[in-house]
Amino acid sequence: MVSGQSVRVKSYSPPGHVRTPYYLRGKTGIVERVLGPFPNPEQLAYGLKAEPQPLCRVRFSMAEVWGKATDNPSDTIEAEIYSHWLEELDT
């Protein structure tokens, strides 16, 4: 994963502790920068051996996230998403 990469957040809903906000699942954005690696919180939360995962700051447009329900479609949201939640898209 590199900055500038177009990505989509996976849209599944696994049980347990996840740190991918529900409102961003299935949404497409651009990787702003790559951070980490950080231990996977989905394992860490249960005291399991946590695999290190790159963490990506992903930038989304308000239009992408909320459609017409937003007060300004060109405003943006950035969030930290662990890379195993991201699908790379062709640009």
Added chain:
Amino acid sequence: MPHDHHDHLSPSGHPYRKDDDVELTYWQTMEIAVRELLIEKGELTAAQITSQIDAMDARSPANGAQVVARYWTDPDFAEALLADGSQATRDMGYDIGPMKLIALPNTPTLHNVVVCTLCSCYPRNLLGLPPDWYKSRAYRSRTVREPRRVLSEFGVELSPDIEVRVHDSTADMRYIVIPNRPDGTEGWMQDQLAELVTRDSMIGTGLPKHS
């Protein structure tokens, strides 16, 4: 009659407030039990716990205000802060523990605001404890959906050509907004400038005081 609670007013005319002695919650009881066990087993001392609480209480937005003011006055520091927020802050002498910090500079065309929709992540190790509203469900859910309305309720009105960028603090990083330096502060020293930097201006829900 001082002890007659007529109309639930005190002799001074103010309403009585209930004493704050409600029962402990499950997790408060658990915290006390674990803390007492750690002390009994010699893992920690009560003095260590107290000193950690004191260290957290000593942190305040004044620390962040110094970071912002130095960003405004010291171009080398500004560059270092953007490259590695944690290290630059430590180099200023702040003990921020293991916190990973990203600085988000506003520009004339960009306004940053920070929220944590999943819980209430906040750069406590630099700014101290967050305001109560930061942890409220209303702030957390509305800021990502209608940030301009939320900002407007804080008294921050932005023209439509300024991009609002909401940072959802979802994982391992913590964020500090670097507000724009107020006009008319040319030549000011770092300490003078720091006086203008409010807590809310570093969350993004406010602007610095006018010079």
